[in-house]
């Protein structure tokens with residue numbers, strides 16, 4: 001087969017590798033961003049729970065203060081019991097003490113509820129801390145892996161680039177320009193086999209004389225319809 005044609009076929013496979021490499025390079029930061037987002041989200045959930053817990057503790061301290069006030073109120077009223085003169089005064093006083101006791105009961109219930117909620121939140125905090133640690137670890141591992149992969153890609157890109165230069169050095173400028181034009185206009189693959197008389201790029205049927213020339217493989221021949229480069233179909237494929 002024509003040496004330039006062989007080089008064009010190689011060039012196209014190198015270009016396919018380069019494209020694959022670029023795609024992998026493009027995806028890595030996106031995948032990494034997902035992992036980072038998960039770690040950030042986990043941390044922000046933890047912060048929210050911690051804030052709720054702080055508010056709850058504040059509320060509990062305030063309720064405990066209310067309870068103390070109510071207790072003192074009862075103690076003071078009890079001290080004044082001896083000073084009371086009439087039965088009516090005594091009844092009123094006792095009912096005030098009862099009311100204060102009921103108030104205390106209510107506050108105590110509220111404090112109990114807040115304590116239960118606090119215990120629940122502490123369990124949530126512990127489990128969310130584990131989630132945060134796991135997500136951060138996963139992100140760290142993925143980051144290290146991504147850096148390594150990007151390094152590999154950069155090295156592969158360097159190798160591909162020099163192979164590309166080697167292969168293209170043996171191709172005429174006009175042929176190379178024509179190849180580039182095909183690639184730029186998204187006519188990939190730009191180098192296709194001829195099956196019988198048919199271009200595998202566009203299914204155009206070539207005149208017999210031209211098809212025969214392609215099968216000989218000595219000249220560079222392009223499809224007269226899509227302008228792709230044509231090479232003789234390998235024997236194994238031609239049989240199949």
Ligand SMILES: [Zn+2]
Pocket residue numbers: 199200201202203204223224225226227228
């Ligand atoms: Zn064609």
